[in-house]
Structure formats: C-alpha cells, structure tokens
Amino acid sequence: MHKYSWILFPLLTAGVSTTVSAQKSEIYTHDLRDFNRAIELYKDKQYLSAQIIFEEIKQQNHNQEVQADCAYYIANCAIRLNQQGADKLMEDFVRNYPTSSKQNQAYIEVAHFYFEQGQYPQSLEWFDRVDESTLSKEDINKYNFQKGYVFFTAKDKKQATAYFNKVANSQEYGSQAKYYLGFMAYEADDYKEATKQFDQVSGEEKYKEKMSYFQADMNFKLGKFQEAIDLGLKAMAKSNAQEKSELNKIIGESYFNLKQYDKAIPYLAEYKGKKGKWNNTDYYILGYAYYQQKDYENAIAQFNKIIEGKDFVAQNAYYHLGESYLKTNRKQQALNAFKNASEMDFDLKIQEDAYFNYAKLSYEIGNSYQSIPSVLSAFIEKYPSNPNKPEVETLLINSYITSKNYKEALVLLEKNKSFANKQAYQKVTFYRGLELYTDGNYQDALAMFKKSIAEPRDPKFTARATFWKGETEYVLDNFNESLLSFKQFAGYAEAKNTPENKNFNYNLAYAYFKLKNYDQAITNFQTYIDANNGDKVRLNDAYLRLGDSHFVSAKYWPAMEAYNKAIDLKGVDADYAAFQKAISYGFVARNEKKIEDLNKFVKDFPKSQYRDDAYFELANTYTAENKADNAIQTYDKLLSEYKNGSYASKAILRQGLIYYNSNKSDQALVKFKKVVAEFPNTPEALEAVSTARLIYVDGGKVSEYASWVKTLDFVEVTDAELDNDTYEAAEKQYLQNNAKQAISGFTGYVASFPNGIHALKANFYLGQLYYADGLENNAVPNYEFVVGKQRNEFTEQALVRLSQIYLKAKNYDKAITVLTRLETEADYPQNITFAQANLMKSYYDKADYTNAVTSAEKVLANPKTDDKVRSDAQIIVARSAVKTNDEAKTRTAYAKLLTIAKGEMAAEALYYDAYFKTKDGKFEESNKSVQKLTKDYSGYKYFGAKGLVVMAKNFYGLKDSFNATYILDNVIKNFKDYPDVVEEAQKELAVIKAEEAKTNSSIQN
Helix, strand or coil: CCCCCCCCCCCCCCCCCCCCCCCCCCCCCHHHHHHHHHHHHHHCCCHHHHHHHHHHHHHHCCCHHHHHHHHHHHHHHHHHCCCCCHHHHHHHHHHHCCCCCCHHHHHHHHHHHHHHCCCHHHHHHHHCCCCHHHCCHHHHHHHHHHHHHHHHHCCCHHHHHHHHHHCCCCCCCHHHHHHHHHHHHHHCCCHHHHHHHHHHHCCCHHHHHHHHHHHHHHHHHCCCHHHHHHHHHHHHCCCCHHHHHHHHHHHHHHHHHCCCHHHHHHHHHHCCCECCEECHHHHHHHHHHHHHCCCHHHHHHHHCCCCCCCCHHHHHHHHHHHHHHHHCCCHHHHHHHHHHHHCCCCCHHHHHHHHHHHHHHHHHHCCCCCCHHHHHHHHHHHCCCCCCHHHHHHHHHHHHHHCCCHHHHHHHHHHCHHHCCHHHHHHHHHHHHHHHHHCCCHHHHHHHHHHHHHCCCCHHHHHHHHHHHHHHHHHCCCHHHHHHHHHHHHHCHHHHHCHHHHHHHHHHHHHHHHCCCHHHHHHHHHHHHHHCCCCHHHHHHHHHHHHHHHHHCCCHHHHHHHHHHHHHHCCCCHHHHHHHHHHHHHHCCCHHHHHHHHHHHHHHCCCCCCHHHHHHHHHHHHHHCCCHHHHHHHHHHHHHHCCCCCCHHHHHHHHHHHHHHCCCHHHHHHHHHHHHHHCCCCHHHHHHHHHHHHHHHHCCCHHHHHHHHHCCCCCCHHHHHHHHHHHHHHHHHHHCCCHHHHHHHHHHHHHHCCCCCCHHHHHHHHHHHHHHCCCHHHHHHHHHHHHHCCCCCCHHHHHHHHHHHHHHCCCHHHHHHHHHHHHHHCCCHHHHHHHHHHHHHHHHHCCCHHHHHHHHHHHHHCCCCCHHHHHHHHHHHHHHHHHCCCHHHHHHHHHHHHHHCCHHHHHHHHHHHHHHHHHCCCHHHHHHHHHHHHHHCCCCHHHHHHHHHHHHHHHHHCCCHHHHHHHHHHHHHHCCCCHHHHHHHHHHHHHHHHHHCCCECCCCC
16 A cells, blocks of 8 residues: 655765786886876876876887776776766777776776766666676675666666675675665565565664664554554654655554544544645545544545545445435435445445435435436335335335426336336326426326326325316316316315315306306306405406306396405406496496496596597497587597507597487598598498498489599499308308308408408408418418408407417517507407517517517516416516626526426526525525425426536535535536536536646546
8 A cells, every 4th residue: 555765775885996907017117107106096086197197108108908908097087087988988998908807897897986876777788798707706796786776776676686685695785685675575565575674684773764664564564553553653753754644644544444543533634645645545544534433524524535436445435425414414415425326336235325325315305317216216126125125115106296307207107017106196197287287288288187087096186187177178278178177176075175176166167157157157256256265366356257247147236246346356457347347337227327437437547458448438328328529529539549449440430420410411421531541441431431322312412422432442332242242151151160161252252352341351250260270371361461451350369360370480570560569459458468478589589688678577567467477578587688698687587587487487597596696605505496496396407407517516615526526427427418518517527626636646637
C-alpha cells in the first residue's frame, strides 16, 4: 500500500587510487624530472598545471611509451577539469595507444570520476569497458559496489542485487550493500528478505533512523499493526515532513485495522497525500472511522469526495455514505448513494442491502431515474429469497398509486401479471383517466374509466370511475350516455362516500339540461342548491341554470326567483341573471316592470356582454307598449354603442317598421334603404326590400321601386321563384340529416345563385356539412363567404369554425385575423374566451411574445375563465418572459402558475420554482421543490430531468460532491431523449470534476 521514494545515503567511497608504475625507460634526462614533477602535481589534484607540463613533454619527447603516458594523463586531467572534449581525448588515448598498460586503468578512473559526479549512465559506459581480472581486491570491491549502485539508480534491481551481493561481506562496502539490498527487497514487498538485510545493519546509527520508517511500513503490511504503531511513533520525531505524512498514514491505518477508530482519526487526518492529493481509499478509511464513531457529518464529508470510484472500496464507501445520510435524515442523498452501491457487484451482500434501501427510499420520496414500481418489482425479481420480499411486495402495490406515474405503472401492471394486483389496477386506470381528463385527452380518459369499471375490486373506485365516465361523456357531448353513467353512480352504495358525491346532483342536472329534460334538471339543480356544500361558484351557476330551466319551461315566476338568488350572490354572470329576470317579466304581462328592470340593467352593468340584448329588448318592449319615441331613442342608443353589432340590422329595420306603422313613409324608406345598403344579403335586408315595395306601391312609385331594386345584386326578381325552389330542396335534405344529398343540393344552389336570396344560409350550412364530415378545407370558402358579409346571425359561428380550421392547419396568420374579429364581434362569452385563448397560443407559436402576453392577460382578467384555460394563459405569460429574458416577469408568472396548474404545467412551474431558489442560493428549499417534482409529477420526464440538474447544483453548493456528480452522471446516462438537458449536465459535471481533481488523485479530469 505504501510506496516510498528511495532514501539514499552518502556513499562511502575511497579516494582515487592512481598507481604510476616505475618507468623503466630511457627517461634519465631533464624530461624525466619534468614528467615526475607533473605526476606530483597530478597527485596533488593540480590538474591544469600537470596537464600543461604533460602536453609540453608529449610534444618534445618522441618516445612512444612516454607519449602514451602523457596522453593518458592529459585526458585524465581534462575529465577532472570538466573540459570540453575530455571524452574524445580519452577515446583518442584508447584508440591511439592500444598496447598501453594504462588503458584498463583509464577505464576505471573515468568510471569512478563520473560516479563521484553522480553521472551514473556515463559511469556505467566506462565500467562496462573495464577488465575485472586486472583489478586488485581493493579495486574490485569498489568496482562492484559502484556498479551495483549505478544499476540501483537505473532501477535494474536484478543487476544491482548481483553486484551488491558480491560486496555484502566487504568490510568497507558491506553495510551499504546490505542497506540497499534490504531497500530493494522492501520495494519488492519481500519483507522477510528486507528484514534480514536491515537487521544486519540495524546497529549502525546512520541506518537506524531511516530504517525505522521502512520497518514500520513493513510491519503494517505484514499485519503487525501494534508493532507498526510503535515503530512509527518512534520514527516520527526524527522524520522530515514527507516522512511524517507517510508515518501518520501508517499509524492511522494501523489503529483503523485494530478498530481503535478514535485513535486512528487524528493520524489519518494529518496525512498530506501523494503530491498533496488523497485517493479514494484515503477518503474511505477516514470516513469509515468517523462513521464508526457515529460522527456522521464528518463521515459524509469524506465519503462524498469519492466521485469516480468503481471498486470494492467505492462500493463500501457509497453504502456507508447512504447509511450516514439516513442517520442525518437526508433521504434524497441516501437514495443516490444506495443506488450507486447497488449497481456494483464487488460485495454481493452490500449490493443486495443497498438495493433494498434504494427501493424502499424510492417508494418513500420518489425517484427521477426510474418508475418506483419498476424499481420495486426489479428488486423482487432479482432477490426472490430476500427476507424483506413481503414488505417490498406491499410497497409495490401501494407504489402504483403513490408514485402518480400512472402511465408507466399501467404498462408494468399489464406486463407483469404475477405482480398485477387487481385492486391496484383498478385504481391506476382510474387515476390515469383523471390525468388524461385534466390534460384534455377525453377519448383516452374515457377508455381508462371503462377499464377501471371493468375491474370492480373496490366499490368506492368503481363508483368514482363511473362518475368520471359520465363527466367525460358529457364533455364529449354524449349526453344520453352521460346521464346513464350518472344514474349508475347514484346506484352504488359507496357513492355517498366519494368526493364526487357532493357534485352529483349538479352534474346530473346538467345532463338533463342538455337533453332538454327541464323538469328533471329543475329537480336536481334544486337538490344541489338545498345541500349547499359551500362551493359558491357552482351554487351561483346552479341558480342560473335552475332559472334557465324554469324559463324554458315557461315557469317565469320560479325562474325570476332563481335569477334573484344568483343576483344576490354577486357572482359571475350576475348580469345574465338580471337580464333574464327582466325578460321574464315580459312573459307574465308585466312590461312596465320589464322596462324598469332593463333600464336598471343598462345602468348597473355598463360592460356586460348582454347590454346590446338589453337595449334591443327594451326598444322592442317600448314598441309593444306603443311608446314609439322611446323605442326609436333606445334603438339609436343601441346603434350608437354597437354600430356593427348583431342587432344593428334588426334595430334599423325595426325603426323603419315603427315609422311605417306610424305612416311616416319617407322616414321609413330612409331606414329600409339603410338596412339594404349596409346589410345586404341578410333576412333584414330582404324584409326591408319587401316592406319598401309596399310603400312604393302605395305611393304609386312602382317604376322608382323597380329602378332601385335593379341596383341590388342579392335580389333577382325574375329568378326568385327558381331561387327559392332550389334552396328549399337542399334545405329539406339538410333538415332530414341527409348530409350527402344536402351537400349536393347546397353546392348546386351556390353555383347557380352565388348572390341569391338564400346565399348566406346556403354557404353557412354547406360549411357546417363539410366540417362535420372532416372536409375542413372544403368548408373554408363557404365560411369565408359568410364572414365576408355584413354582420349576420351566422357570423359568429362561422368565425369560430374558420378559426378552428386554421388553428388545426397551424396557419397562424389567418387564424389570428379570424380570432381577432371573433374576439371583438362575438356575443357569447365563451367564444370571446376561446378567441383570446387561441390568440395567445397563435402569437406564442409565431414568437410574437408581446401580443401573446397581451392576449393571455385578457384571458386572466376574465373572471369566467376556467382553471384549465387560466393555466394555459399563465404558462404563455411565463414562457414568453423566458423567451424575452425578463427574469422578474418569469418569476412572478411561474409563481402564479404554481397555484392553479395541474399535470405537466404544474411540473414546469415546480421546476422553475426550484431553479430560482437555486439562483438565490436557497439550496435546501430548492431541493424540496425538486423532490416534490420527482414524487408528484414523475410522469413528466423532461422537467424531472431538468430538476435533477438543478438538484445537482444544489448539492454542490452544499459541498456534497458525491451527490452532485452522481446525479449528473445519471442524467447523462438515463435522459438521452433530452439532448439539451444532457448537454447542460455534461458542462456542469466537467466544472465540478475539474475542481475536485485538485484534491483527489483518483479523479480523471
């Protein structure tokens, strides 16, 4: 485990031994004296002076032997003076004087010189040239030791060992050789041989200090932990900083292995690491020591530094990290740690226990990586004999409901029949149905409710599914089926114990109302009202529909009583109730009271959608009461405020008729001609022409009438009979629901009479027939004809249909044009809401965020907007703010959305709630939002994945590196369907790893 750099000591080398043989030559002259003088200078290490003299002698003396000796000494001096080209001088000597007796001596001298300079590779080159057989005993020992050391420095332990063994018994070099032989054995983990060698030199002071570290480490590795501690403590005082760091590790780990964790911790904490970095094992050992001391916070701090481990140590670390998180009630972090440990198989028992904890925590807090049922069922499948299997099976059944990931739960239930609990299946199909209903997917929702009813295991859920089946059928306009479902709901004994029961009579009444069974509608609306469960919105609506049911049934006094109750509640549609009440007085021959209430209405409700209706009814009532002036004035008010309204043509016509009946023919003609000019092709225009004809005829001005009529393109007098006959034939088929024949008839009529008397109706009915048959494109020209004319009774319906066709085709430019008209011209509030809702969506899809927000804000300001449309509007505001980088508006919009949204929008709002909390440094609060997103909206994977990236940032902000990197790794592996999220996770992970690699050597950056 512990490798230590070589610890070398000053080498014990003898001084340079140079033997100069006596020269039995002819040097008896002055040259001999100079030669001897140079030798003396050489021995005194005055190499430069000696070199100069040797060079002079070599030039003057031509004796071969003298020249060889001089060349030898000149090269030797050059080497010792580190002169450039010294090597070449020695090479020249060897080459030029091959028979010189000093050649072998030259090799050994140069080798010794380079050795003493620490230039071991150069030294080895010269050692390899030496003829060992010519060396003296003293020289051979020095040669063997130095050559062994050269091999030692080159890490050639085999050669080093061979040469050190040659001098192991040498008096001069034996101790050093044994020390290095021991060190090499230590390096090779041959502790027996190392101990043997170290013991032989343990008495020498200069080795004792250094060997204490090795002996401590060897005892640790041999499992002699107490001896390692004793030796380590003894060596500590005389060690340098690096050695102290290693000794702290040896002592700490020895205490750790002796399970004396309290004693281990201080030493382990003092370890400085290799080159200032710890590895995963270092973090694990200290973390586990803290864990055993129940110091879970410090244990976590160490364990979560292990962020790339894939071995036995890492698996243990992650398991105990999970345990530490559980002890400190941090379940999300524990889930990640146990998941990681469960994915490694180095210790199968730890893997199994970690898997169990992971599965159990998934059930408790939710899981963004996998559906909870799949985690639990996979555990049962992998560990069928685990003693916790019964508990996990119970959790599995419950998880289908609590995870709220009904879509995946349903797949799992239908696929894994062995675990498909029938009761759970009934509940899951029910809740999946509600989910689909909330998202507006009514056909699929209906199928789910039918499946739930078909598995009648829990009477309460059978009743609830039946109720929602009826509600879905109602939304799909299947009112007979809806009524039947509601009646079936009432027949269940458990119906009274369901949350739906409080609204049962209200829903049942509406079904009767839609089927025009007003007596039953009255009974059930009244029953709902009498129960008064505190829902003021439904109570108000129930009074309105109760009033309508009485009204349609000609029971006007009870109708007025109901409308009065709605008015008193001051809720939505109080204006409608007031208007209907006023109208009712007309049907009980109380026109004076009707006039009084209508006048009060236009005063009290200046912005009501029914204000134009009130004016029109008021003027008509004045007419009925023979108050012509009041009627004319009221029609004028109507026309002043609603110039292009649906009553404009009728009001002008009525004014003309009043004048006509008052024998004011000229004024009447002005009004009739105004109707014809401004509203051609309308029934009012035709009536105006017909009545004007009477005035002309009575006045004897038939030719004037004929001239006028010829200017009107919609009146073809000569073809009138054919026009009527052709239209009536087509209309007859239409009224008998013979769609194919009706289409043929109306198509023929429009072709023959493009501006005929009935062209408006024919085009509208033809458009309706095409639309109902799914031929929307065919319907477009017909609807465009209708909306291209002056405001008429079909304008609003045609605008709605035309906008629906353009929206379906994603032709947003045309859709916006039509919707804008619908918004301003519609009489029905629901059509205005429809226009505003789809305008905001169209503008958003066109990236016109300013207009998208403007339309959305209109929807939000409308008190009659339901929560679904309100959520749509709020999400448009929020997403537009994101697109325009308006952070303040984004925050506000998503905060509002969070209070009303359901399904995917709620998931999106929760994500942004977490995102902004992270941005504000509120990491713990942000994690709670992500956990809620994970647990309650696990079916919406995209926002779940984005939430996990936010959670990773939170954990890193909380200095929890393990959970941060683990979550990001899993996002990258598990959410490849969302490349933008994966890319963000990769960038965040790279930043974290780069930072953590500064202190952890196990991290690959």
